[in-house]
């Protein structure tokens with residue numbers, strides 16, 4: 001099938017590349033000329049394991065193309081995917097201006113019947129509105145069917161998820177459109193769940209809100225564990241072995257970040273509010289998440305009289321491992337606070353430092369590796385659980401830091417192993433280890 005994908009952020013680029021990999025001819029359209037130039041050469045503008053290789057393969061096999069020109073991109077296509085951003089407005093609601101522009105672009109360029117598939121995460125009712133925007137602006141006499149096909153990929157595991165997802169959700173206004181999109185996705189070998197458009201739109205928000213709820217729930221349990229002397233990792237393990245609960249998304253830490261959970265939970269509160277329903281539980285989930293970074297900072301403040309002049313090594317800046325995405329990363333709030341307190345912040349992240357430099361306080365310094373960041377530091381804060389940090393010998397903290405005090409926001413180390421070293425180790429929801437009494441500090 002000939003497909004156009006509009007918007008080549010995470011979702012658009014991964015979707016376009018994977019659809020070409022299963023045999024379709026895909027034209028990816030983006031308004032950003034620099035991005036398009038890079039992608040034509042097989043260079044992904046985002047760090048995503050496995051993506052570059054797959055792009056190059058499909059470009060070489062002449063199934064994957066890139067353009068900034070909508071009329072070229074829409075020429076002769078059977079299906080158009082909308083994958084532009086739906087960022088958060090100030091009141092928490094989703095900003096649909098990019099989607100509206102795409103709907104108008106589609107209306108003014110298509111010359112044959114098409115199915116328009118919305119991949120972007122959009123509030124319930126948006127697909128009906130997209131259809132009306134297209135129909136009100138159509139230049140040619142063609143038929144447009146709308147399908148909601150929300151995306152469930154995780155950054156850092158996007159290619160794996162595209163080929164191994166649990167389900168593909170297809171919300172359509174008629175059986176023919178649903179069947180066409182089901183067939184188009186068949187080579188992925190993933191079960192297709194067909195429903196109506198509004199339910200499909202709601203599934204996306206409900207799924208993200210539920211996962212965010214799991215995280216905030218375990219974070220609250222973690223906070224209680226600290227006070228009662230329990231170990232949240234064992235608690236999560238013991239809970240997760242119950243199949244009704246499941247073991248995933250029960251890692252306590254400094255809360256969820258990224259381009260989706262923070263914005264989508266707030267948008268769902270708005271969606272509910274628009275129909276006079278107060279989503280109390282989800283409001284709590286959002287509040288707990290905001291508090292979780294403060295909890296780490298409060299522990300740091302309790303440990304030291306002042307952070308003024310202290311060298312603080314920050315390990316990990318991205319919102320999660322295996323990505324360079326800094327959107328809503330915990331490191332933004334945490335480094336800002338440390339700088340305000342007069343600390344000397346030296347940060348290191350394996351891939352996110354270039355993006356971090358555009359966002360973080362200008363006073364943050366950057367090291368070129370973990371050991372350089374730890375050198376003579378008074379404190380180490382671990383904010384992202386990259387394997388590179390998890391695999392670090394605990395002895396490296398002891399050897400390189402002035403004062404080996406570690407605050408681990410992501411529970412990277414087994415306390416039983418840490419106990420063997422002269423370090424002070426504070427993690428989330430687990431008893432602290434204070435093994436530096438010999439240093440008399």
Ligand SMILES: NC(=O)c1ccc[n+]([C@@H]2O[C@H](COP(=O)([O-])OP(=O)(O)OC[C@H]3O[C@@H](n4cnc5c(N)ncnc54)[C@H](O)[C@@H]3O)[C@@H](O)[C@H]2O)c1
Nearest residue numbers: 007008009010011029030031032083084085086120121151
């Ligand atoms: N990032 C994720 O992991 C993820 C996962 C699932 C769903 N989603 C949802 O998918 C959507 C896209 O997210 P993203 O992170 O990929 O977005 P993004 O903001 O990273 O990228 C959007 C792209 O669209 C382009 N664009 C904007 N207007 C355009 C237009 N008129 N024509 C062509 N291109 C245009 C931009 O230049 C940009 O490259 C959002 O609704 C998001 O909530 C994201």
Ligand SMILES: O=c1ccn([C@@H]2O[C@H](COP(=O)(O)OP(=O)(O)O[C@H]3O[C@H](CO)[C@@H](O)[C@H](O)[C@H]3O)[C@@H](O)[C@H]2O)c(=O)[nH]1
Nearest residue numbers: 151152153154155249250251253255256257258260319320
């Ligand atoms: O047990 C856990 C799991 C995750 N997180 C945090 O939650 C955030 C989100 O993690 P993850 O879900 O792995 O990454 P995303 O790429 O944001 O993916 C989520 O958001 C996407 C966009 O909507 C969806 O497509 C995915 O299904 C959904 O998992 C990150 O900050 C993680 O550190 C935790 O704190 N504890």
